[in-house]
Amino acid sequence: MQQELVERARRGDHDAFAALAGTAISRLDSAAWLILRDADLAQDAVQNALVRAWRDLPTLRDPERFDAWLHRIVVRACIDEARRVRRHRVDIGLSDFHVATTAVPGHEAGIVLRDQLERAFLRLDPEMRAVIVLHHYLDLPLPAVAATLGIPLGTAKSRLHRALDQMRAALDADARIGRDYAEVTLS
Amino acid sequence: MTNSESFGHDLSRWLHEDGEHRVPDHLTDALLETAATRQRPWWSSPERWLPMETTFQARTAPIPRLAWATVLLAALVLSIAMFMVVGPGQRRLPHFGEAANGEIAFIDGGTLKVAAADGSDVRSLVALPDGAERLTFSSDGTRLAYRTTGASPSIVVAEADGSGAIVLAAGPENGVSGPIAWSPDSRRIAFTGAAAVGTRTIEVMDADGSDRRRVFADAADASADRFDPVWSSDGRWISFFSNEANGYVALNVVHPDGSGATRLPTSPLNPELLQARWSPDPGESRIAYVAGGYVKVWDLTTASETTAGTGFWPTWSPDGRYVAWFGDGVHVAAFDDLLVGNRRSLLLFPPVSNDCQVHVLASGMAQSRLCAPAEWSPDGAWVYGPDAAGTSLLFAPSDGSKAVRTITLDHPIDLSRDSPGQVAWQPVAP
Numbered sequence: 001m002q003q004e005l006v007e008r009a010r011r012g013d014h015d016a017f018a019a020l021a022g023t024a025i026s027r028l029d030s031a032a033w034l035i036l037r038d039a040d041l042a043q044d045a046v047q048n049a050l051v052r053a054w055r056d057l058p059t060l061r062d063p064e065r066f067d068a069w070l071h072r073i074v075v076r077a078c079i080d081e082a083r084r085v086r087r088h089r090v091d092i093g094l095s096d097f098h099v100a101t102t103a104v105p106g107h108e109a110g111i112v113l114r115d116q117l118e119r120a121f122l123r124l125d126p127e128m129r130a131v132i133v134l135h136h137y138l139d140l141p142l143p144a145v146a147a148t149l150g151i152p153l154g155t156a157k158s159r160l161h162r163a164l165d166q167m168r169a170a171l172d173a174d175a176r177i178g179r180d181y182a183e184v185t186l187s
Numbered sequence: 188m189t190n191s192e193s194f195g196h197d198l199s200r201w202l203h204e205d206g207e208h209r210v211p212d213h214l215t216d217a218l219l220e221t222a223a224t225r226q227r228p229w230w231s232s233p234e235r236w237l238p239m240e241t242t243f244q245a246r247t248a249p250i251p252r253l254a255w256a257t258v259l260l261a262a263l264v265l266s267i268a269m270f271m272v273v274g275p276g277q278r279r280l281p282h283f284g285e286a287a288n289g290e291i292a293f294i295d296g297g298t299l300k301v302a303a304a305d306g307s308d309v310r311s312l313v314a315l316p317d318g319a320e321r322l323t324f325s326s327d328g329t330r331l332a333y334r335t336t337g338a339s340p341s342i343v344v345a346e347a348d349g350s351g352a353i354v355l356a357a358g359p360e361n362g363v364s365g366p367i368a369w370s371p372d373s374r375r376i377a378f379t380g381a382a383a384v385g386t387r388t389i390e391v392m393d394a395d396g397s398d399r400r401r402v403f404a405d406a407a408d409a410s411a412d413r414f415d416p417v418w419s420s421d422g423r424w425i426s427f428f429s430n431e432a433n434g435y436v437a438l439n440v441v442h443p444d445g446s447g448a449t450r451l452p453t454s455p456l457n458p459e460l461l462q463a464r465w466s467p468d469p470g471e472s473r474i475a476y477v478a479g480g481y482v483k484v485w486d487l488t489t490a491s492e493t494t495a496g497t498g499f500w501p502t503w504s505p506d507g508r509y510v511a512w513f514g515d516g517v518h519v520a521a522f523d524d525l526l527v528g529n530r531r532s533l534l535l536f537p538p539v540s541n542d543c544q545v546h547v548l549a550s551g552m553a554q555s556r557l558c559a560p561a562e563w564s565p566d567g568a569w570v571y572g573p574d575a576a577g578t579s580l581l582f583a584p585s586d587g588s589k590a591v592r593t594i595t596l597d598h599p600i601d602l603s604r605d606s607p608g609q610v611a612w613q614p615v616a617p
Binding site: 022 | 195202205207220221
């Protein structure tokens, strides 16, 4: 069914493209939001990606590769958006974030963990976020991640490894600061 | 948290929780934009021609011999087919390339005059027949062509200093109107000739008047009215306008040998503003024209149309990077900016009204305002043309950085005729 829609859209059938875009937009929008962490930027990236996908669709040789091809366009649009914004925005110091302590039980601990994960994720550059989103959110195996990003498999592996290492290091640093803070407070 | 598996699990769960809350509401906007976007032709991507994958991994893998053989065979067949279909008519002609500024030639009354590149040292060269117009240097700057008007119009080619004039074609059937177009190798010219009664056709001939022929075999067809040829910078195409049966005017291209005639699917043209200018960059196949009151550019390679701005009289900088046009003043914009929708332009010369209403301007005002196609100096540093009163020639730096230079004419140019082409700047080797 999807392949037929791709074939039709490739021949200039805009309704078919609208059907494909309607099916994919939730997934694309979420991925863009996760990479960029900014709703407006994510919307711009997805919109630019859809325009480019429509424009270039006749050049897609293999309709079965439509999803990977579309993911690739969206991820590239996100990275472009992030670079564009980075050039024009003054970074906010990380010290502005609230640092939670580790001594929080139950439900609150889950909130703290999400908060820590988000902060660690934000410290990654967009290329690293893209690898994580493709692998851990879109559940693509690493060869598909490499194909989507147009990079060698080895690069995809090392990029994911470095990204996760950096996140762990950031979480550990948060945990240390939390312990120090708790000790200072208790004393 | 230190456990790798647990960390990956936590990360996936967080991403899914965080991502699933998104409710996109911009699909309609995106689809409106895609509906207004033209698709690229399928053949414009090498991936559709060659057995290659988009991944790096696949590219590093050895390509099977059979695939190589298939590609080579296909390329060979394609080359033979292209040669059979288009023959030598599509070959690229040698381009003159970068040029420096030679002398400025202009018609003042009935005299051909020249000035140095800085506007000084004005000298009279030769007397010209009455009504001489459309002064045009060959691409290499060694010869000059012009048209005479009146009861027996003719096309004349002379040396760059006006000497040695040869009448290439004379009589009402020759050079009815429109431009005289030099081929980029300066060997041939194209012009509008009379065909059947009331219709026109495109003709080409060598610059010495020999080998004259009509581009279209059906030139005698009374329903075909074709005019205003312009040679592309790579020599492979001639553009022309045609009056269509539905009352519209179309912009077309054809190979100089008459093959490959194609009507370009541009926006509807303004019949009162028929101007076509090819980008001087021989690596690009772009042509500027006026449609719907806008200056637009058609790219033959991508089959796409780009809008420059409101106005008319489009011209290109010699390197094809900038477009100038008239729209209440002379605008200059970088074509790369226009391609991405950035219509920022530089305004040269003080503005006049969009229809050049000279009568509303005081004399002094008219003499500082350009109201004609803004032609470019061969080195691209200046744009120039007659002032709105036709009493002087104005030269402004194309980047707006310096003061305007002026050459005062002894005899005003009759600007009631559309772009009579009374001035041309000689290209010389840099």
